[in-house]
Amino acid sequence: MEPWRTAIVEATEDSIRVRGYDVTALMGRATFTDTIFLLHRGQLPSPHERALLDAILVGVADHGSGAPSCATARLAASGNRQSLSAAVAAGILAIGDEHGGAGSACMEMIAAVVDRAKAESISLAESARRTVADARATGRRIPGLGHRKHSVDPRTAVLFGMARTHGVAGNGVAGMEALDAALRESGKALPINIDGALAAVLFDLGFPPAFGKLVFIIGRVAGLTAEVAEEYAREKPMRIKVPVTYDGEPARELD
């Protein structure tokens, strides 16, 4: 069998090197956020990059037991007392394009807005207007906008404020704000949610779109492990009874 190729970690009999750095040196001097940045980008973050990535990870860690990923993990933990990993994995499987994973599509949309502004020699605002008009004409939603619980997502202003303070905010933040403004102009006022905010900041930090979803998974695992641990510690097995109304065929007999 041909050896696998990797540029991430080299593990030998007497050392473990992450992107070339000895893990024992990293353990004493790098934060977990530094290590996530190093694993994905191949270099340690600047203080500004560390602060923003750290804030994103804190922001997505948990959103209450009712959030789809947390509720799914709780349900799996309630019926399965044998496998912590299965319960946590169930929560991860609930992350998708609508819940927690809109960041990837949003980064692609921001890139399209920025590219269109350049290609058509128009402002970001006009490019966002045209992008929103196209989406509305075909009935598509703008990823990163709207929230089931918040009319204003309190995490967005924090991230955008930090992005400006740390000198990170660029076309990503501006493009996301332009998309938000364009949707408002078109008659729909929706908040920029955490996925939209983190997408804008990650775009400005130079991450690829896939990381918009992966960063949510990384951060949310912290919350999922706590949700599952509490379910095991405080609740009895099979305690969750989901109310269900049957509205199918009435009782009938086989011919």
Ligand SMILES: CC(C)(COP(=O)(O)OP(=O)(O)OC[C@H]1O[C@@H](n2cnc3c(N)ncnc32)[C@H](O)[C@@H]1OP(=O)(O)O)[C@@H](O)C(=O)NCCC(=O)NCCS
């Ligand atoms: C998150 C989300 C599912 C919440 O939806 P909701 O608050 O339950 O709102 P509804 O699905 O009932 O939609 C209400 C109205 O807003 C519109 N709407 C909601 N989100 C929209 C979006 N992102 N872009 C355009 N229109 C949107 C709907 O089309 C609907 O319009 P209508 O009343 O004219 O039919 C929704 O906003 C969405 O799909 N957002 C995009 C995905 C995303 O960013 N997910 C991450 C969430 S943190």
